[in-house]
Amino acid sequence: MQQITLEELDKNFDEIFERAEKGETFHIMCPDGRDVILAPTELVDPLHKRGVIEPYSAVAEDKKLDHDDKTDWEELYTDHEEGS
DSSP states (O other): OEEEEHHHHHHTHHHHHHHHHTTOOEEEEOTTSOEEEEOOHHHHHHHHHTTSOOOOOHHHHOTTOOTTOHHHHHHHHHSOSTTO
């Protein structure tokens, strides 16, 4: 497993993501102290199905969103300046 920083991932995203899709695994060290693993789906899916890990979701971590409230989801896609 190759250890990289979040900055390195940002700079070389396409290359690193392509390598992960081909089977490589990356340990990403974030400036806030969190560590994230970027791994191929075939490694992650069996562990997720067994309840060993929970894949990261930026949306799930957004405390503002209540996933049972359709209004929040509509706001996510409509309350913005882009494309206006």
